[in-house]
Amino acid sequence: MAIDSHMHINSIVLSDKEKYIDAINNNDNIESVVNVALDLKSSEESINISKSNLKFFSSVGIHPLYVKSQNLETLYDLADNPKVIAIGEIGLDNTKSNFEEQKKYLVKQIMIANELNLPIIIHSNNSNKLIINIFEKYIKPKYGCVFHCFQPDLEDLKYLVTNNFYISFAGKITYKTAKKSIEVAKIVPDDLFLVETDSPYISPEPVRGDINETANIKYIINTLAKVKQKDYEEIEKITNENVKRLFKKMR
Numbered sequence: 001m002a003i004d005s006h007m008h009i010n011s012i013v014l015s016d017k018e019k020y021i022d023a024i025n026n027n028d029n030i031e032s033v034v035n036v037a038l039d040l041k042s043s044e045e046s047i048n049i050s051k052s053n054l055k056f057f058s059s060v061g062i063h064p065l066y067v068k069s070q071n072l073e074t075l076y077d078l079a080d081n082p083k084v085i086a087i088g089e090i091g092l093d094n095t096k097s098n099f100e101e102q103k104k105y106l107v108k109q110i111m112i113a114n115e116l117n118l119p120i121i122i123h124s125n126n127s128n129k130l131i132i133n134i135f136e137k138y139i140k141p142k143y144g145c146v147f148h149c150f151q152p153d154l155e156d157l158k159y160l161v162t163n164n165f166y167i168s169f170a171g172k173i174t175y176k177t178a179k180k181s182i183e184v185a186k187i188v189p190d191d192l193f194l195v196e197t198d199s200p201y202i203s204p205e206p207v208r209g210d211i212n213e214t215a216n217i218k219y220i221i222n223t224l225a226k227v228k229q230k231d232y233e234e235i236e237k238i239t240n241e242n243v244k245r246l247f248k249k250m251r
């Protein structure tokens with residue numbers, strides 16, 4: 001059974017939400033999912049869903065594109081919950097120019113994670129080096145870190161591996177254009193990578209263009225099995241062990 005280490009039920013339209021939650025609950029190939037928040041509202045929603053659905057775990061956090069006037073004390077209180085397994089997704093996104101505000105939120109949320117013994121889930125849009133710089137100059141995550149949907153760069157990978165930080169592969173690795181991601185997948189150590197759908201975004205081949213759902217995790221595992229010349233079951237086993245080592249509260 002696979003674990004989807006990063007998805008967003010919160011981004012599914014309200015009228016379809018129950019349908020997507022049921023599909024996961026009823027899918028025998030899915031062990032569990034991490035329902036990742038983008039702001040305070042989706043953090044609360046994610047916690048509520050995980051209360052009544054055993055397979056669902058939550059991360060709470062403010063995504064860099066949603067950093068405007070969010071109360072971080074409320075976030076701290078929300079994070080202190082048995083089903084909240086990480087702070088995320090947090091990070092930097094260079095499609096918006098409010099970089100200073102994004103940086104403040106990132107630093108403060110790493111502080112919260114470090115205080116609550118939680119790992120962080122990083123969103124980086126063309127910002128790997130800036131984030132690494134923040135880790136080195138201001139504050140480093142103490143309880144682990146994953147760069148979700150990792151934008152491939154060998155130098156950044158080297159830094160992450162040296163620090164025992166994780167990367168995760170999403171649907172993009174199944175695309176024909178994913179040469180650099182495949183290069184990264186070949187060399188990333190077996191104990192430092194995760195798989196995710198980032199559902200409902202970035203559907204993998206061969207369902208590209210559809211609304212993405214957790215069941216599609218199989219296409220990502222399959223691609224990694226080919227790239228790393230292992231069995232499907234082996235990749236599933238490795239990534240399940242990895243996700244539980246990083247997100248300790250899932251165990």
Ligand SMILES: [Zn+2]
Pocket residue numbers: 006007008036089198
């Ligand atoms: Zn995401």
